[in-house]
Amino acid sequence: MRRLLLLVFCLPFMAQAQVNQDSVTIKKMVDEVMTNGKAYDLLRELTKKIGGRLAGSPQQQNAAIWGKRNMDALNPDAVYMQPCKTPNWQRGGKDFAAIVGLNGKPTIQKLEVLALGNSLGSNGLVEADVLAVANFDELEKRKDEVKGKIVYYNSEFDPTLIQTFKAYGASNAYRGIGASRAAKYGAVGVMIHSLSTAPDNAPHTGGMRYDSAYPKIPAVALGPNDAKALYAQAKKGTVRAQMQTYGFFLPDADENNVVAELKGTEHPEEIITIGGHLDSWDVNEGAHDDGAGVVQTMEVLRTMKALNYQPKHTIRFVLFANEENGGKGGAKYAELAKLNKEKHILALESDEGGFTPRSIAITCSPAQFARFQKWNPFLKPYGTEITTGGGGADIGPLTGYDKSIIMSSMIPDSQRYFDLHHAKTDVFENVNKRELLLGAANIAAFVYLVDQYGVNP
């Protein structure tokens, strides 16, 4: 009761009866998720029965069929596939790297390693001395030393950045464009420190892209412990290393976005989209990335149906086909939105893991943001609040079509995400049921408010 009074105090722009009703409806939704939620069971199926789901893999085909079947069973107004072409990268073999010389003396130290996604195979064994650099600045300063070398970038996270996505943002250029930056000066291979916070040695893969102006040299991520050891050795002397990778592309694959819809009763032409991506890397189960976002999306649909909620706006629940190594799922969704002249008002993506939810981040005008913030009293009892900076790779392409579409994201606690992101440790066992459900509950609460009150002050 005190909470309701607080809400009334904080939300003078709403009539008290409506505030009470919203508070009651949101609590019903949250209770339904926390008590009867199926997201955790669905995630077990997706990770254990289907497994890793790189675009082009049979698993990804099966995941789309699984997604459609499970959303069909919830009986929304529509469920359909959106076919799209995706890259079809193959790892092709068991990636290899080793230190084979220290200061001219032979040695053997096998390194834990994964080729970066989209990188091409080494076409046999590459052996060369290592030039280890802290960053691109050092690479540029030492560009005359690069020719014929394997370049190692010490792309370790800054541990003092409390939001780990900031550290990721500062380091991920080395994964994305490090190979071509080094190939430009004649490097024969590239190694990076895995983009990870983990105190272990599991390597983390992830997407890279070549600049077609330079040779497409092989590129790998080292396990964090091995990376630190190599960097320490390279600072003291000459490290000679071998690497062999096998990556190649098959012809583009046929995949599908899976879309479920609840039709709006008052504004059926205005669309709210929520979603996550079905695809994952090949080396894990894609449990947090992004099985969590997929099953949270399905959970919100399940909950709205269970409570017989009939939205004012049309709500789309989208399982995107391809985010990791091409972003083709989100691109197709935006392309069709444009083609069909759809009116989208807001899109929300959950792709930062199924951890305890901390906020709903939103990118919008200052006036809109001030209005969204007034919803904090509805969200804080369940652990979130409105913050700035929403967006995501799957929903982002919508803004290319219409800049007024508001981008938002579920922001969970970020401390554990980069321990397992793109590594073999991203498995079902590392997802906590309550944390996962609580994320879905907060998405449901936020989407309910957007549906009831729209996005404009």
Next chain:
Amino acid sequence: MRRLLLLVFCLPFMAQAQVNQDSVTIKKMVDEVMTNGKAYDLLRELTKKIGGRLAGSPQQQNAAIWGKRNMDALNPDAVYMQPCKTPNWQRGGKDFAAIVGLNGKPTIQKLEVLALGNSLGSNGLVEADVLAVANFDELEKRKDEVKGKIVYYNSEFDPTLIQTFKAYGASNAYRGIGASRAAKYGAVGVMIHSLSTAPDNAPHTGGMRYDSAYPKIPAVALGPNDAKALYAQAKKGTVRAQMQTYGFFLPDADENNVVAELKGTEHPEEIITIGGHLDSWDVNEGAHDDGAGVVQTMEVLRTMKALNYQPKHTIRFVLFANEENGGKGGAKYAELAKLNKEKHILALESDEGGFTPRSIAITCSPAQFARFQKWNPFLKPYGTEITTGGGGADIGPLTGYDKSIIMSSMIPDSQRYFDLHHAKTDVFENVNKRELLLGAANIAAFVYLVDQYGVNP
């Protein structure tokens, strides 16, 4: 720079230069913890080299020696032991329970089970029909059915309580006093649903106490899955069960609180205490409960020494000897404080797990609380804020000596704690390094502010 300006705006009662200085010092402390923190390595030692540490065990003796040695190595102004007597409960054997009959037909279903701490052995096999009740209310209504039965309490958590400690608070009376409440009406044994949120079947032990007015019947916690299955079966028909436990007490043991001190330069007679408890249950490594609190306490000391911080007040870093099944460590600390006429101004306990820190909870006067809240701008960049309700079993006895001593606690995210609390799953592998360190960093920041500005407005 923008953050500093914000601080100045929010903290008009402090001079700008001082605010800037505090902000810089706190950032230095946090950076030191996140970059060079040893808490995770210490926790690995405590859990893997020493192990579970029930009071009276050789492991607990070794843990105190380990704690003293490691704090000695940090060279504070003093490190000393506070000897205290603790209970010495022994599990005595491998606890057993099974369903052996359903509606009069024999069956065999072994149940995952742990005797509750402090409970006495069954003195042989107990076999009886089960009376399954939802709660004490149902027990009272059905008291005439209790005689000769094994009572099962369905002490499952309410999943809609977002703060899991609230659900724990609502259920833990069944563990604590459920046996004697049932023995009063002639029950021959008690089973409870483990006090857990986990979607698994590991049973959770924990302290209980007998009312000496009634027979001391055996008491066990069932694994969550087994508990739900038993309750469902008992609702449909008659369940017959067996149980056998072995608990007994050895003579009280000699244990030690371990205390390190940094002497205050301006108010050496005014003491700030921070701490966690060294003891754990016997069935796990006591990693979150409360290895985390122990190593966070040591980390704050390490950080203050590393930065050559010389506090104005005396700061005590206390590793309490016995919390789980007797609270004798905290009692001894308070007893000595009274005996030595010490002046304590604030105590902080970290005993809710080493998860991402969410707040510093404080129990104090409204005026003091309003003043503490003004520190939020210093804490929020690192994830915490000031909330109400601080306290803990180890520091609580201090208030029996002096009610003006302010009680505070580190409040981490609570979603995962009761998945592993008092179960075999509370092991080092389930602690995340960054989450653990971030807790220590926030304790350091808060204690710094208390030391600089005291506790009164």
